[in-house]
Amino acid sequence: MSRRRASDTASSDMFAGYQPRPVVERFSAERVRASSCAARIKQALKETLRECGRSREQVAAEISEYLGEVVSPLILDQYTSGANEKSNIPAHRLVAVFAVTGDIRLLNALLEDTAAIAVPRKHEALIRREVAKELRDRLNQEIESADAEWRAAQ
Template sequence: MTRRRDASTPDLFRDFTPPPVVERFAPERVKAARCSARVARAVAEAIKESGRSRDVVANMMGDYLGETITVAMLDQYSSVANERNNIPAHRLVALLAVTGDLRLMNALLADTDVIAVHAKYEALIRREMAKEARDKLDREINAADAQWRAGR
């Protein structure tokens, strides 16, 4: 006999949606025809969503890098119209360090088959890769055993 669900008990997981595995900007926020424009939009979004002024972000980036970063530079890096002044990689990393927004890297990597994830997941990824390698070895061992039993 099947048990009926207790209608008076709320379903705790009904409205639960797990967080995304890979942090990305909403596509409409960084949509662009070129990678450089997508990154410029991502830079603008990350700065805006950081809750800090551009002046504070520029100073923090400068402190991180040990060089001078100005608000005008951030304005250029976040301008889609300014195609000549893309943000250099080391400054993109500094912006990531200052904002903590990993979506910046994934905006850059969007046209590749690579993603950026937090370092805390490295051990889990390594474990899964080891499991895949073990499964492959198990298949090879089973195939060799079958061949041996078949007398070949």
Template sequence: MSKRTPNLAPGMVQLTLPLSSLPSQKLKAGSLRTSETVKEALRQALRSCGLSRETVADELTRLTGENVSIHQINNWTSTAKEDRSIPLEQLAALTIVTGDAGLARAALECSGWSVLAPEQHAYYELGRMTAEDRTRHRKKRDLLERIKA
């Protein structure tokens, strides 16, 4: 390692953003705390999927390539173990194995983002296309009015 400081371009200074300009500053402290909600969503997904936790653990291990034990799943769902959160890498596999997107919904709910199930995606695409058509129609109408004038 060289102890020499890098030669930065003269006159170049890195500016920092004031914290008040961050979008997250509008939110109350702790307003994105979702640990209890996410744990409850996982418990509900495990109950409703009809699979044993051992089967879910085996399938998570198979899908992600990471060793997941029944004890880890028990820790993820335990309200007493607040320090054991569900790794984000397991979210897709948990959603597929349980067939329930409630876990992702619970994690994102307070941020204003939403999660669509595959069968809802067609409705979203149709709505997006309709909105694009309306925008195009407005632009076309404005252009025709300019041509007439």
């Protein structure tokens, strides 16, 4: 005797509207729209500092401690000022801002025009696994091609 399964109408709605968290975190384009890479980084830095939940004084103190050099809130203001085109944040300080705020979107704003992205370290093993699977697939294709060539030569 076969059992009929009751139809489950609740499960179909369980994931309706679910949006998984993005693996590559980025600012929305509207928030960091700029005419140059330097201007985009200024916008991204401004957004990071605004959203980090700490004062610029506190962030500056944490950056100073991280780097072992003095970084004042005034310097952070200069790095985010659109009017001050000559004052761009050096790479080591940008990394320090990321280190103290944890906002990886800042690094992805920097990398936007390149072939690279920044992802959390926890994803490294998964990426390595996928690269290895691609390599395995290419090797299997090469083996199959060589086998076919060998059979045709017999």
